[in-house]
């Protein structure tokens with residue numbers, strides 16, 4: 001549970017209780033005989049004149065039942081558990097406020113069987129709305145995955161409609177206290193809207209030179225997220241292909257991941273948050289790495305008029321069915337993706353560092369310069385296994401599954417493996433220091449896949465676990481940071 005979620009929980013609780021009371025009282029005040037709404041409801045009640053009980057009690061019982069039914073379905077949705085409980089509390093407060101004004105529950109004899117039947121009828125009607133989803137999920141879906149999309153939207157529509165109609169009625173009969181009721185209604189709809197939103201799209205781009213581990217690190221991220229999350233990841237076709245390449249890898253075989261020839265959309269869903277869980281999409285473009293200097297050149301300046309016109313052209317081509325984008329258009333689309341990304345992962349290829357080859361750090365710096373104001377940048381060191389022997393002390397700490405264990409430096413201060421790694425690496429190259437200053441970060445995240453000497457001793461090959469799977473290391477801390485970043489897109 002992160003602090004932002006705790007903060008959201010506190011604020012939302014206070015808001016819902018306060019707004020439930022204010023709106024309940026407003027609805028109570030406006031419930032005056034002889035007004036439009038009152039007459040309309042009493043007129044409708046005639047429909048419920050079934051020969052038993054009192055129609056004026058049966059109608060509200062039915063309506064109340066359907067509200068409670070919707071709320072129950074809403075709360076059953078795995079993403080809406082806490083929001084549901086908050087709304088139940090708010091509804092109880094509202095009903096109590098109405099009751100003190102002698103409205104609704106105060107007038108319904110809940111011991112009379114017709115009213116109980118009407119209430120149950122309302123509950124059943126709400127369930128009918130989600131009949132398909134209930135049938136589909138009843139026996140096959142675990143309680144942790146149940147989703148009721150219609151109920152989620154219906155709760156928003158019905159609860160906010162009630163509040164808005166109540167406000168209009170209050171104004172028209174002169175029972176409103178505008179200075180309180182108007183902001184309360186607006187705030188209520190706003191908070192409710194926050195409750196129904198559940199897809200935060202996190203636009204990400206992973207940038208590094210050729211063969212720097214862009215594709216493999218996407219697969220590593222995916223593997224870590226999918227091990228952790230219970231929700232389906234809904235991978236894009238291009239990612240599926242890479243996962244298959246990884247899945248079919250044999251012992252003592254090198255990475256099979258094919259070099260990227262064109263720009264592909266790569267993405268999957270992951271879960272953000274525990275209290276208010278959401279699905280966030282991790283999207284990126286897998287691109288042929290040779291482009292890194294092109295990307296740097298492109299991002300050096302803001303887009304000119306020509307570029308903007310080209311964007312419009314691309315936008316049109318995408319709208320029209322049967323129009324394929326040209327390679328050049330895809331390239332421009334990718335530049336735009338980088339420019340507008342929420343998260344950028346800049347890769348430092350440790351293979352190039354240990355072999356003293358150029359690692360395109362100045363291009364990375366240029367790209368960081370062009371994007372740092374609008375996005376969150378993480379500097380990630382790939383293939384860090386190659387550097388572990390040079391960076392004593394890390395080897396023990398950086399192992400699969402224990403990426404965030406703390407080290408202790410000479411003064412007994414706590415240090416994460418990433419901090420330790422960063423200190424070593426920045427001492428190595430001046431340019432890395434410059435890159436970090438540009439990004440204003442003080443940490444580089446080391447990641448790698450467990451590797452071992454191949455049997456012929458000629459090369460390094462991935463060290464697979466007992467299930468034949470790659471063993472990504474160091475991703476825990478990184479995905480925690482990505483998650484925190486995605487969480488920031490959630491508003492109160």
Ligand SMILES: Nc1nc2c(ncn2[C@@H]2O[C@H](COP(=O)(O)OP(=O)(O)O)[C@@H](O)[C@H]2O)c(=O)[nH]1
Nearest residue numbers: 210211212213214215216255257383448449451
């Ligand atoms: N030693 C080691 N090599 C790696 C690691 N990850 C990737 N590689 C090697 O780097 C190559 C390029 O990786 P890839 O993800 O295809 O790079 P891309 O061109 O940037 O997408 C792979 O074929 C592997 O041989 C790693 O964690 N450790």
Ligand SMILES: [Mg+2]
Nearest residue numbers: 214215259260
């Ligand atoms: Mg690639």
